[in-house]
Amino acid sequence: MISKASAPGKVILFGEHFVVYGEKAILGSIDKRIKVTSETNKEKLISVSSSLGQLKIPITESYEELDSPLKPFFYIANEMIKKFNHDGGIKIVIDSEVPSGVGLGSSSACCVAGAASVSNLFTKLSREEILELAIQAEQTIFKNTSGADCTVCTYGGIIEYDKKSGFNKINSKNDFVLVIANSGIPHHTNLIVSKVKKFKESHENEFSILCKKEAELINKANQALEINDLVVLGEKMSKNQEYLEEIGVSNDRLQDMIKMAEKNAYGAKITGAGDGGCIVALTDEANLEKTMNNLRSGNFECFSAKIDSKGLDAF
Numbered sequence: 444m445i446s447k448a449s450a451p452g453k454v455i456l457f458g459e460h461f462v463v464y465g466e467k468a469i470l471g472s473i474d475k476r477i478k479v480t481s482e483t484n485k486e487k488l489i490s491v492s493s494s495l496g497q498l499k500i501p502i503t504e505s506y507e508e509l510d511s512p513l514k515p516f517f518y519i520a521n522e523m524i525k526k527f528n529h530d531g532g533i534k535i536v537i538d539s540e541v542p543s544g545v546g547l548g549s550s551s552a553c554c555v556a557g558a559a560s561v562s563n564l565f566t567k568l569s570r571e572e573i574l575e576l577a578i579q580a581e582q583t584i585f586k587n588t589s590g591a592d593c594t595v596c597t598y599g600g601i602i603e604y605d606k607k608s609g610f611n612k613i614n615s616k617n618d619f620v621l622v623i624a625n626s627g628i629p630h631h632t633n634l635i636v637s638k639v640k641k642f643k644e645s646h647e648n649e650f651s652i653l654c655k656k657e658a659e660l661i662n663k664a665n666q667a668l669e670i671n672d673l674v675v676l677g678e679k680m681s682k683n684q685e686y687l688e689e690i691g692v693s694n695d696r697l698q699d700m701i702k703m704a705e706k707n708a709y710g711a712k713i714t715g716a717g718d719g720g721c722i723v724a725l726t727d728e729a730n731l732e733k734t735m736n737n738l739r740s741g742n743f744e745c746f747s748a749k750i751d752s753k754g755l756d757a758f
């Protein structure tokens with residue numbers, strides 16, 4: 444039996460890092476997907492292959508000590524094999540349009556598409572159940588995940604999310620184009636989240652003021668999204684970037700890229716954990732080309748993306 448599922452990558456428009464401490468964030472899924480194909484077989488092996496490499500582990504062996512970005516797939520496969528007493532192995536193949544390790548949600552999209560594709564071999568889970576399994580899988584490589592990334596990859600569109608109340612879809616026309624540029628600096632979400640934790644512990648007061656400012660900014664950004672006011676939205680993105688700089692997750696290269704993008708875009712900021720990875724700039728047809736040219740003239744690889752409205756596709 445073969446089962447296929449795909450899930451989109453994502454950008455965080457507002458609120459990364461603050462969301463780990465219970466604040467709201469606004470995220471959008473993008474029109475770049477990760478496809479996962481799973482197949483049961485008689486071999487007693489779990490095999491996972493992707494552009495990151497291939498790994499095979501006998502079903503009787505523990506995957507827990509694995510130090511690999513592919514670990515979540517072993518978690519999902521193991522859970523399903525145990526639950527359904529499957530007397531064989533599972534072959535998983537990942538096909539990705541989302542660059543990995545740059546803040547675009549490749550690991551969350553893998554967890555969501557992986558959870559759907561593998562579970563569909565045995566049973567039909569609801570979206571909520573798939574999201575739960577995906578978050579547990581992501582926790583095997585990123586213990587303190589806020590769950591925001593997997594949520595937007597599952598439900599798609601633009602969402603407002605917080606750890607306590609979950610998500611709300613934002614009713615937006617999404618009449619804009621995002622320009623995403625890669626700094627070429629690899630980053631590790633775990634390390635940056637720990638760095639922010641240290642900042643918070645040593646600057647409690649400053650951090651709590653920033654949380655309040657972020658919450659106010661997100662309320663205004665939400666309204667701007669509803670009426671597609673790109674000028675206000677862009678301004679709020681650039682303001683959010685200042686808060687991210689204050690907590691120490693930006694760097695000179697990212698700031699240079701943001702300045703280049705802001706010459707024409709409505710606003711720009713890092714997206715995801717930061718300290719490397721990508722920036723996202725807000726444009727429409729009036730300034731898309733100019734923004735891409737500015738970034739390319741600085742030798743930064745960039746591409747344009749629209750908001751995806753579908754989320755997980757497995758049904």
Ligand code: MEV
Nearest residue numbers: 459460588589590715716
């Ligand atoms: C990573 O894409 C976003 C962070 O806020 C971490 C999280 O929300 O789990 C940095």
